Amino acid sequence: MPAAALPVLVRLLPGLALCVAVALAASAVAAVEARLFGQAWLEPLVLAILLGAAVRSLWPPPERCRPGIDLAAHRVLEAAVVLMGAAVGSAALAGLGPSLLAAIAVLVAVSIAGGYGLCRLFGLAPRLALLVACGNSICGNSAIAAVAPVIRAEGREVASAVAFTAVLGVAVVLLLPLAAPAFGLTPQQYGVLAGLTVYAVPQVLAAAAPLGVASIQVATVVKLVRVLMLGPVVLAFALADRRRAAGSNAAGAEAPAAGRSCGAAGLRRGGGVGLRSGSGTAGFTVTGVAGSTGSRSRFARSAQAVSSRAAARRVNGARICLSSRVGRPGSCSGFR
Numbered sequence: 347m348p349a350a351a352l353p354v355l356v357r358l359l360p361g362l363a364l365c366v367a368v369a370l371a372a373s374a375v376a377a378v379e380a381r382l383f384g385q386a387w388l389e390p391l392v393l394a395i396l397l398g399a400a401v402r403s404l405w406p407p408p409e410r411c412r413p414g415i416d417l418a419a420h421r422v423l424e425a426a427v428v429l430m431g432a433a434v435g436s437a438a439l440a441g442l443g444p445s446l447l448a449a450i451a452v453l454v455a456v457s458i459a460g461g462y463g464l465c466r467l468f469g470l471a472p473r474l475a476l477l478v479a480c481g482n483s484i485c486g487n488s489a490i491a492a493v494a495p496v497i498r499a500e501g502r503e504v505a506s507a508v509a510f511t512a513v514l515g516v517a518v519v520l521l522l523p524l525a526a527p528a529f530g531l532t533p534q535q536y537g538v539l540a541g542l543t544v545y546a547v548p549q550v551l552a553a554a555a556p557l558g559v560a561s562i563q564v565a566t567v568v569k570l571v572r573v574l575m576l577g578p579v580v581l582a583f584a585l586a587d588r589r590r591a592a593g594s595n596a597a598g599a600e601a602p603a604a605g606r607s608c609g610a611a612g613l614r615r616g617g618g619v620g621l622r623s624g625s626g627t628a629g630f631t632v633t634g635v636a637g638s639t640g641s642r643s644r645f646a647r648s649a650q651a652v653s654s655r656a657a658a659r660r661v662n663g664a665r666i667c668l669s670s671r672v673g674r675p676g677s678c679s680g681f682r
Contacts, residue, residue: 361414364407365422368397391552392519399516423548446538447571453542454575457483473499477507485573486511486546492576496583511545519549523556533561541568 372393379388388396401407407415461479470478477499481490487508494504522543526536540554540561547569554565 357410358414358417361407361411361416362418363414364401364411365415365418368401369394372397388520389552389555391548391555395516395519395549395552426548446568450542450568450571451575454483454572454579458579471503473497474503474506477503478510480579481507481511482514482545483572484545484576484579485569486515486549488573489576489579492580493583496580496587498587515545515549518544519553522553526557533557534564537561537564538568541565541572544569547573 369390372390375393375397376388376390458476458479461482462475465475465478466472476497477490477493480493481487483489490504490507490511493499494507499507522540525531525539531539536557537554537560540550541564544550544553544565547566550565550569551562554561
C-alpha cells in the first residue's frame with residue numbers, strides 16, 4: 347500500500363467501521379426475526395435504515411466518523427446500486443412493453459402535478475412544493491438537486507425538501523410491503539408497485555426485498571425508467587423559466603416607453619414648447635395619450651407652472667419660449 351494512501355485510510359476507518367457495525371446489527375436482527383417468526387417481516391435493508399436513523403438521533407457520530415460515513419453513503423451505496431442494475435439487461439427493459447413505459451411517463455407527470463397541488467394545499471411555498479413533488483415523483487435527492495438551480499430555489503428550501511422527502515420515503519418503505527398480501531400481488535406486480543411509488547433506488551430495493559429476487563429486479567427496472575424522466579422534466583422547467591424570463595424582459599422594456607408616454611401626455615395638457623428666433627416662432631407640441639382618469643402627472647404640473655409665467659431665455663441668439671395654452675399663446679418676453 348502506498349504511504350500516501352495510509353492517512354486517507356486511517357481517516358475513513360472510523361466511519362466505515364460504524365456503517366459496517368450497523369449493517370451487521372441489521373442482519374443479526376433479521377436473523378433473530380426469521381428464527382422467531384418463521385420469516386423476516388423487516389428485511390435487513392429496512393432494518394439498517396431504521397437502525398442508522400436511531401443511532402443518528404440518539405448518539406450523533408463524532409466528527410472523525412464523517413468522512414467514512416460520507417464515503418459509505420455515496421460511493422459505496424452508488425456502487426452497490428450499479429452492481430444491482432448490472433444484473434438487469436436491456437431485454438428486461440424491453441420486456442416491460444411500450445404500454446408500461448408510457449404509463450410510467452404519464453404517472454410521473456401526474457405525480458408531479460398532484461404532489462405540487464397537495465403541497466400547496468398544505469401551505470408550502472411554491473418552490474418548496476415543486477422540489478418535494480419532483481423528489482417524490484422521480485428519484486429523490488438527485489431530482490431535488492437537479493431541479494433546484496433551474497427554479498432558483500434557496501438553500502433552505504433544498505434542505506427542507508430533502509428532509510421531507512426522506513421522511514416520506516422511510517414511511518413508504520415500511521408500509522408498502524403490507525400491500526402485497528392485502529391485495530394478493532405477485533412478486534412481479536409488487537415489484538412494479540414498488541418501482542412506481544418509492545422515491546430512491548436504495549429504498550426501492552429495501553421495499554421490494556420481502557418478495558424476493560424477482561420483485562427486486564422488476565422494481566429496479568421500473569425505477570430506472572422513472573429516473574430517465576429526470577432529463578425531460580428538468581428540460582421542461584428550464585424552457586418554462588426561459589419563457590417567463592423573456593416575458594419579464596419584454597415587460598421591462600415597455601415600462602420606459604409607458605413612462606415617456608405619460609410624460610408626453612403631461613406636457614400636452616400643460617402647454618406647448620416653441621423655439622423663437624429673429625424670424626418668428628417655430629413651435630412644436632409633444633403629444634401623448636392622456637390617462638382615462640384625467641389625473642395630471644408630475645411632469646404636467648411642472649410644465650404648466652413654468653408655462654404660466656411665460657418665461658423666456660436667450661440661448662445662443664435664440665429664444666426658447668414656453669407659453670401656456672390657457673393664456674395668450676406666443677406672448678413671451680425675453681432678456682436682452
